[in-house]
Amino acid sequence: MRNIEIKARITNYDNICKIAEELSGGPPKIILQDDTFYKVNRGRLKMRFYSDSSATLVRYDRDDEEGPKLSDYDLVEFSAVDGQKAKQLDELLRKCLGSRGRVVKERKLYMVGQTRVHIDSVQGLGHFMELEVVLTPEQSVEEGQAIARDLQKALQVKDEDLIECAYVDLLDKVNE
Numbered sequence: 600m601r602n603i604e605i606k607a608r609i610t611n612y613d614n615i616c617k618i619a620e621e622l623s624g625g626p627p628k629i630i631l632q633d634d635t636f637y638k639v640n641r642g643r644l645k646m647r648f649y650s651d652s653s654a655t656l657v658r659y660d661r662d663d664e665e666g667p668k669l670s671d672y673d674l675v676e677f678s679a680v681d682g683q684k685a686k687q688l689d690e691l692l693r694k695c696l697g698s699r700g701r702v703v704k705e706r707k708l709y710m711v712g713q714t715r716v717h718i719d720s721v722q723g724l725g726h727f728m729e730l731e732v733v734l735t736p737e738q739s740v741e742e743g744q745a746i747a748r749d750l751q752k753a754l755q756v757k758d759e760d761l762i763e764c765a766y767v768d769l770l771d772k773v774n775e
Contacts, residue, residue, distance in 0.1 A: 600733075601669060601734045602731045602733045603669060603730075603734065604732075605666065605729070605730040606729045607756045609727055615718060616707060620709065622716070622753060623709035623716065627707035627709050630649065630706040631650040631704075632704050634647045634648075635693070636700050636702070636767045637698060638697040638699045642659055642661075643657075643765060643767075644656075644658050644696070646689045648685070653685075656675040656685070659672035664763050665762065665763045667732075702722075704766070706719050706720075707719075712746070713746070714730055714732045714746060715730070715733065716750065717730075728754060728756055730751065732744075
């Protein structure tokens with residue numbers, strides 16, 4: 600699966616939530632997430648736990664650069680019923696690979712066309728916006744980048760607020 604992503608720091612949380620709600624035509628879905636990142640040789644691997652005991656194992660690969668970038672990813676979903684299996688897998692991965700870090704956040708999810716607009720409150724970091732333009736098989740990277748840039752402008756996110764890395768990388772820098 601592929602998407603185009605943009606991530607940025609938010610300077611006016613209330614304003615961006617208001618704009619995102621207008622663009623999406625409705626209120627956000629609130630999602631509590633607790634991510635454990637594992638030490639891997641290439642890309643990133645994390646187990647994401649949700650408040651209902653469900654979980655998703657996520658493998659993704661993307662360049663650390665500002666602006667719209669391609670992300671290639673795979674997901675393995677665990678229902679709330681399978682939550683215990685996800686916890687067991689998490690323990691196994693921690694033992695085998697080691698834990699790189701943990702990111703806990705509240706995410707407001709707005710859907711704008713084919714784009715997931717995330718307004719995140721990340722423990723230890725603050726507020727961020729993330730766009731994920733989910734590409735269809737026939738869409739080019741350039742088409743996805745144009746959609747992301749247009750939404751970035753509509754949300755009034757400035758280029759100087761863009762960040763190039765994952766939250767776990769930012770937490771590493773804070774904890775150095």
